[in-house]
Amino acid sequence: MKTLVIRFSALGDLVLCLPALRDLAARGDRVQLLTLERYASLAGPLPGLERVWTLDPGEGLSGLRRLAEPLREERFDRVLDLHGNLRSRALRLLLAGSGARWAATGRDALRRRLLVALPDALRVRLRARPTTPVAERHRRALEQLAGPGPRAPEALYPLADELRRQVDGELAALGLPAEARPLALAPGAAWPEKVWPRFAELVRLLPPELHLLILGGPGEEAACRELGAQAAGPAVVYAGDRPLPRVAAALARGRALVSGDTGLAHLAEAVGRPTRVLFGPTVEAFGFAPRRADSMILQEDLPCRPCSLHGRRPCRLGDRRCLARLEPVRVLRSLEEGGLL
Numbered sequence: 001m002k003t004l005v006i007r008f009s010a011l012g013d014l015v016l017c018l019p020a021l022r023d024l025a026a027r028g029d030r031v032q033l034l035t036l037e038r039y040a041s042l043a044g045p046l047p048g049l050e051r052v053w054t055l056d057p058g059e060g061l062s063g064l065r066r067l068a069e070p071l072r073e074e075r076f077d078r079v080l081d082l083h084g085n086l087r088s089r090a091l092r093l094l095l096a097g098s099g100a101r102w103a104a105t106g107r108d109a110l111r112r113r114l115l116v117a118l119p120d121a122l123r124v125r126l127r128a129r130p131t132t133p134v135a136e137r138h139r140r141a142l143e144q145l146a147g148p149g150p151r152a153p154e155a156l157y158p159l160a161d162e163l164r165r166q167v168d169g170e171l172a173a174l175g176l177p178a179e180a181r182p183l184a185l186a187p188g189a190a191w192p193e194k195v196w197p198r199f200a201e202l203v204r205l206l207p208p209e210l211h212l213l214i215l216g217g218p219g220e221e222a223a224c225r226e227l228g229a230q231a232a233g234p235a236v237v238y239a240g241d242r243p244l245p246r247v248a249a250a251l252a253r254g255r256a257l258v259s260g261d262t263g264l265a266h267l268a269e270a271v272g273r274p275t276r277v278l279f280g281p282t283v284e285a286f287g288f289a290p291r292r293a294d295s296m297i298l299q300e301d302l303p304c305r306p307c308s309l310h311g312r313r314p315c316r317l318g319d320r321r322c323l324a325r326l327e328p329v330r331v332l333r334s335l336e337e338g339g340l341l
Contacts, residue, residue: 001146002030004071004100006091007082008055009036010190011244011263012288013134014043015157015270017082020138021046022152024080032074034067034091042244045158061090068094076100078145082138103145105137112286112309120303127285127305134287157270159249167249171213176236176253182213183340184254184273186264187227188220193320194260194311196278200230202258202328207341208233213254215239215247215264256340258331261288261311269295276334280323281311296334300325 003024007017014035024031025048033043034053043052053071055063064087072095079095081088081104092102108131115126132140139151172178183206187199203212212231216224216239228235238250247264248271251257257268258276265277266288274294282288283306284297299305300322307313307322315321335341 001027001077002032002075003078003080003146004032004034004074004076005080005082006034006088008034008057008085008087009039009083011039011042012266013083013263014039015263015266016135016288017138018046018157018270019135019152019154020080020082020142021048022155023139023142023149024048026150026152027146029078032076034071039244042248045160045163045245047158055087064091064094067091071095072098078102080142080145081105082141101145103141105134105141108132108137108287115283115285115306116308123305124303127283129285131285131287133289133291135291137287156272157248157267159245159252159271163245163249164252167246168253170246171236171238171250171253174236174238175234176211176213180211180253181255182211182236182253183335184213184215184251184257184268185227186215186257186259186262187223188216189260189262189311191311193281193308193313193315194262194323196260196280196323196326197320198324198326198328199227202331203227203231203235205328205332206232210341212236213238213250215250217241256335256338258335265290274338274340276331276338276340278323278326278331279305280320280326281305281307281313281315282309294338296338298326298331298334 032051037054037056040052040054079100079102084104084107189195212235214224214228214237218241221239224237224239228237251268252271256274259265260278261282265275268275269292275290277297279297279299
């Protein structure tokens with residue numbers, strides 16, 4: 001069977017597609033992936049992918065039209081839509097009549113919107129109900145499309161030895177000793193409301209002999225350097241517009257990652273590192289909680305949470321109390337109790 005998998009964005013969402021991609025490989029499918037250009041480098045090292053198709057988000061509908069004919073010529077047997085957004089639906093219309101069978105991941109959209117819109121008392125009750133993790137929803141979409149089949153064992157994101165050596169060299173040039181196992185910190189987020197405002201307090205509490213590795217994306221370099229300057233001990237900043245496999249290799253050097261609810265948290269788990277994820281305006285009921293047994297969510301159990309689907313909306317109470325009240329000493333204690341310091 002020849003299968004096209006669609007997942008346009010974002011970083012963490014693409015990482016959560018890895019179990020379904022591995023299930024496809026376990027079935028012996030010939031697999032191709034369609035994603036946004038900025039995430040193509042992350043998909044490149046994945047085993048079993050015949051091809052990675054990319055879309056420039058700036059192209060809009062014209063980009064989808066450009067892709068439609070060459071995709072039709074591939075004669076896919078199946079299309080697994082792991083995004084289910086307007087782009088992927090438009091592409092389905094453009095590929096109508098191609099003969100491919102389609103299935104899409106259930107988005108649980110009604111529940112997610114109710115979690116944001118309901119009065120606080122009802123929101124709390126709905127938040128407590130069990131939810132299916134997004135990675136599991138992807139696997140179920142595959143089984144809906146292709147029927148029961150083998151599930152691949154959990155596997156880490158592949159990091160080639162040469163890539164590890166290159167990133168080790170970069171980190172050494174930045175001041176990280178070869179033998180160091182740093183604690184990784186990712187203080188940024190795609191949306192300001194998801195940024196924990198007390199990272200500087202945490203780094204001042206950490207043991208001075210502990211090496212820190214501070215990661216961030218484009219535009220976050222200055223904030224990462226400022227945080228590193230607050231540290232009691234040595235801190236290396238690895239931030240900017242870096243290829244995503246290199247970021248994955250840098251995370252693999254660490255002993256753990258402390259971050260907000262961001263894609264780097266999922267990437268850290270994918271390279272085998274535990275996380276401490278600081279949830280504020282979003283909640284685990286959305287399906288994006290850490291998956292490793294040695295990872296943990298740290299959060300304040302406030303009735304106003306969640307206040308938006310992605311953390312974009314400004315705090316309606318005006319004080320971002322969901323993150324401001326999350327004490328650095330609590331994060332420190334969690335790291336200590338987990339044997340991560």
